[in-house]
Amino acid sequence: MNDSFGTGNPSPERPVDELSYEQARDELIETVKILELGQMGLDESLKYWERGEALAKRCEQHLDRANRRVDEAMSARNSAGDESGAQNRDSGTDHGE
Secondary structure: OOOOOOOOOOOOOOOHHHOOHHHHHHHHHHHHHHHHHOOOOHHHHHHHHHHHHHHHHHHHHHHHHHHHHHHHHHHHHHHHHHHHHHHHHHHHHHHHO
16 A cells, blocks of 8 residues: 555646635645645645645735725725714714804
């Protein structure tokens, strides 16, 4: 029985740029586990490491995009709050006269 892991190619290689955040993250976790076992040769390890680097970069891209979306939503919310606050102040001064 062969106790070594890996075939020289990390998983069926789907292009990294097609992976969702969850897919990239899950494959990255598995890649790290395989590398931590240290049961393969240098060339095979390098293939896994390179794939892991690409997966980590893809995860960062997804997280950066999500962060921008949150920032935009918060800015829009704050802008809407500022506008309604200004309208309330304006209508409040009208009632006081």
